[in-house]
Amino acid sequence: MERDYVKEILEGSDAAVARLITWLEDEDQRAGPLMERLHPHTGGARIIGITGAHGVGKSTLTDRLTHKIRQKGLTVGIVAIDPSSPFSGGALLGDRIRMSQHNVDPGVYIRSMATRGCLGGTANATADVVKILDASGKDVIIIETVGVGQDELDIMDIADTVCLVLAPGLGDAIQTMKAGILEIADIYVLNKADRQGTDQLHAEICVRIEQDRNIRRNDWTACVVKTAAVDDTGIDDLWKAIIHHGDFLENTGRIVERRRDRIQRSLLRMIHNELFRLIRRKLEENGQLDACVTDILHHVQEPYGMVRDILNRWIPADSRQSLNE
Amino acid sequence: MERDYVKEILEGSDAAVARLITWLEDEDQRAGPLMERLHPHTGGARIIGITGAHGVGKSTLTDRLTHKIRQKGLTVGIVAIDPSSPFSGGALLGDRIRMSQHNVDPGVYIRSMATRGCLGGTANATADVVKILDASGKDVIIIETVGVGQDELDIMDIADTVCLVLAPGLGDAIQTMKAGILEIADIYVLNKADRQGTDQLHAEICVRIEQDRNIRRNDWTACVVKTAAVDDTGIDDLWKAIIHHGDFLENTGRIVERRRDRIQRSLLRMIHNELFRLIRRKLEENGQLDACVTDILHHVQEPYGMVRDILNRWIPADSRQSLNE
Numbered sequence: 001m002e003r004d005y006v007k008e009i010l011e012g013s014d015a016a017v018a019r020l021i022t023w024l025e026d027e028d029q030r031a032g033p034l035m036e037r038l039h040p041h042t043g044g045a046r047i048i049g050i051t052g053a054h055g056v057g058k059s060t061l062t063d064r065l066t067h068k069i070r071q072k073g074l075t076v077g078i079v080a081i082d083p084s085s086p087f088s089g090g091a092l093l094g095d096r097i098r099m100s101q102h103n104v105d106p107g108v109y110i111r112s113m114a115t116r117g118c119l120g121g122t123a124n125a126t127a128d129v130v131k132i133l134d135a136s137g138k139d140v141i142i143i144e145t146v147g148v149g150q151d152e153l154d155i156m157d158i159a160d161t162v163c164l165v166l167a168p169g170l171g172d173a174i175q176t177m178k179a180g181i182l183e184i185a186d187i188y189v190l191n192k193a194d195r196q197g198t199d200q201l202h203a204e205i206c207v208r209i210e211q212d213r214n215i216r217r218n219d220w221t222a223c224v225v226k227t228a229a230v231d232d233t234g235i236d237d238l239w240k241a242i243i244h245h246g247d248f249l250e251n252t253g254r255i256v257e258r259r260r261d262r263i264q265r266s267l268l269r270m271i272h273n274e275l276f277r278l279i280r281r282k283l284e285e286n287g288q289l290d291a292c293v294t295d296i297l298h299h300v301q302e303p304y305g306m307v308r309d310i311l312n313r314w315i316p317a318d319s320r321q322s323l324n325e
Numbered sequence: 326m327e328r329d330y331v332k333e334i335l336e337g338s339d340a341a342v343a344r345l346i347t348w349l350e351d352e353d354q355r356a357g358p359l360m361e362r363l364h365p366h367t368g369g370a371r372i373i374g375i376t377g378a379h380g381v382g383k384s385t386l387t388d389r390l391t392h393k394i395r396q397k398g399l400t401v402g403i404v405a406i407d408p409s410s411p412f413s414g415g416a417l418l419g420d421r422i423r424m425s426q427h428n429v430d431p432g433v434y435i436r437s438m439a440t441r442g443c444l445g446g447t448a449n450a451t452a453d454v455v456k457i458l459d460a461s462g463k464d465v466i467i468i469e470t471v472g473v474g475q476d477e478l479d480i481m482d483i484a485d486t487v488c489l490v491l492a493p494g495l496g497d498a499i500q501t502m503k504a505g506i507l508e509i510a511d512i513y514v515l516n517k518a519d520r521q522g523t524d525q526l527h528a529e530i531c532v533r534i535e536q537d538r539n540i541r542r543n544d545w546t547a548c549v550v551k552t553a554a555v556d557d558t559g560i561d562d563l564w565k566a567i568i569h570h571g572d573f574l575e576n577t578g579r580i581v582e583r584r585r586d587r588i589q590r591s592l593l594r595m596i597h598n599e600l601f602r603l604i605r606r607k608l609e610e611n612g613q614l615d616a617c618v619t620d621i622l623h624h625v626q627e628p629y630g631m632v633r634d635i636l637n638r639w640i641p642a643d644s645r646q647s648l649n650e
Contacts, residue, residue, distance in 0.1 A: 032629055039627030256622070263628070264618045268608070270632045272601045278640065279596060293589045297581075302364035303588070304357055307595045311603065314640070 006037045012137045014109055021111060024128050035128060038135040043259075045077070045134040046246055049159030050144045050189075051152055056167040057191045060229040061238075062144045066108060068235045069140050075107040077133030079126055081145035081155060109133060123154035124269050127262075130158055156184050157262060160255065161245045163238070165189045166205065168197030183212055185222050187241050193226035193234065202226070220248055279314055331362045337462045339434055346436060349453050360453060363460040368584075370402070370459040371571055374484030375469045375514075376477055381492040382516045385554040386563075387469050391433060393560050394465050400432040402458030404451055406470035406480060434458060448479035449594050455483055481509050482590060485583060486570045488563070490514045491530065493522030508537060510547050512566050518551035518559065527551070545573055608635075 008016035023031040050065075052058050059080075066076050111129060113122070126143060133141050143159055145152050156162050164185035169192070188205050190198060202224060209222045225241050227234030249255035283289040292310075295301040333341035348356040375390075377383050384405075391401050436454060438447070451468060458466050470480050481487045489510035494517070513530050515523060527549060534547045550566050552559030574580035608614040617635075620626040 036627050036629040039621075039629070040624045043624075260618055260622060263621045264614060267614070267617060267621065267628055267632070268601070268605060270628060271604055271608075271635055272597075274632060274636055275600055275604065275640075276597050278636075279600070280593065289589065289592075292592060293585055296364075296588045296592065297585060299365045299368075302361045303592055303595060304361045304364070307592065307599055310596060311599055 005034055009136045017136050021129055041135040042131045045138055045141045047141045047160045049156045049162040052165030056165045057229050058144055058165050064229045064232055064235045068239050074139035077138035077141040078110045079129050079143045080112045126155050127158050127266055161186050161242050163187045163189050165191050167192040168195045168201045186245050188224045190226045194228045330359055334461050342457055342461050346454055366460040367456045370463055370466045372466045372484045374481040374487040377490030381490045382554050383469055383490050389554045389557055389560045393564050399464035402463035402466040403435045404454050404468045405437045451480050452483050452591050486511050486567050488512045488514050490516050492517040493520045493526045511570050513549045515551045519553045
């Protein structure tokens, strides 16, 4: 008899969760129908994003926070996005080894994912994994990623609460960080707060929060939590801040706004990716792409008109006019 | 009589160049036809990419290199990509002020661009500006960007020769840099080479080059040039290395390969971007997107099936089957 993966996932089977995630990564056609059936069972988990530059101690922080959440009797799913090279392609899994204590805890599921070079792909893949963990009954889902570029901004969009981790002694952290990342922070985590430079960094963050008050996407004013994850210091405060932000989202109805925005972006990304995949495959099928490139290279045709022609062929007539508006 | 911007640009008018770039940034519909007409006049410029983290001295280096290239009697176009926030949107232009000596030199054109939040958008916008400068007769075009994420990798793809700038004393530069950036470097520029830590960084870079030999995208082995841009030291060596790499590309025919690859990626990106705009506009036309989001939010429909329905409605029947393959 065929296995019912949806039933197994809803019952919390790690093996079934792992199988479906692998199918998603492999673009196996069995994934789609399962994702469809899981969808009605999502929306229950609280999703936390943890981001920040290399070396600020995100992994240890995630580790200690997970420990804290487990003590409260809640289950945890962790999606760790590892930076990888578009050439060599592998994920750096070293950090995950530190979290091995949780590997024997059935209340914790950890999944590492490599970032791919594809446009918008990582955010969609992450959103799918979060959905699966959500459906499998995890109470809290932590998305951990190295926060530098647009990819990471897209990934953090999935979270209800975004924690931006900073640490003293890593140079001019606030200045060098991509501005967009600072602005999506709901909670600033000042980690390694036992080190020199903590007070100065704290002051810089406070100035930044003050500046951001006017351009924030909602009425929430970011707060700062000092932690020293290796000593387990401040983790309780961090959890309280996360709960506090969650309550704010619920009480003001902003949680629905955030979820609407997230669904909309995800829907647009899905349509876009699928359509692009289709067009790309068609173009590559019979050497058409190569021919187009040759024409452009030799100035036989120019790319702007070519794109228009290609899309005119693909998008149905009633929308075609908008291309020529 | 209507102005002929294409003619003006081909004659090297900075005002016409600036006007067209502004139209591109504003997505003004007048830009497209002009870009189409400029295309046959592109391909003459040598395109150099300069990237690296904050604080390594890219601006000063670009400044000194520009000075050197001008001394050789060549004209220069500079496209400086500034990190900016998806919320506040402005570009940080402070660095550009340093380059003000070139502002009075008609042989140099400098343009700062803000990075936008859109998918692949910055790379395409940069490629367009490079094309305009190319058509306007600039001999060398320098693209300067802060190198951290996928965006910057895409931008560096536009360059014939990629210079990755590193400096001692900024922490573990090699370790913390996104792997893909290291792998696209044709020339490593060890700037601030008068400072402590230069020898160690030099050794690290050499190890890295050795490691990369096998996975490089072509037979070129990256070289290291030591500079101290503020003292104008090593700039001549850097220019020689750039020329040397250019000769390598020409002599091995790799320049054509690179340009083919670049055209292909650019074409796919253009299709990708235009498609997204089209989809979004179509879905937003009659409140359809809002309705879809509401249905998903309330679990009336799930997004996977919805995407399939939408695509089935849009894509002509004969291509639809590949969707279900």
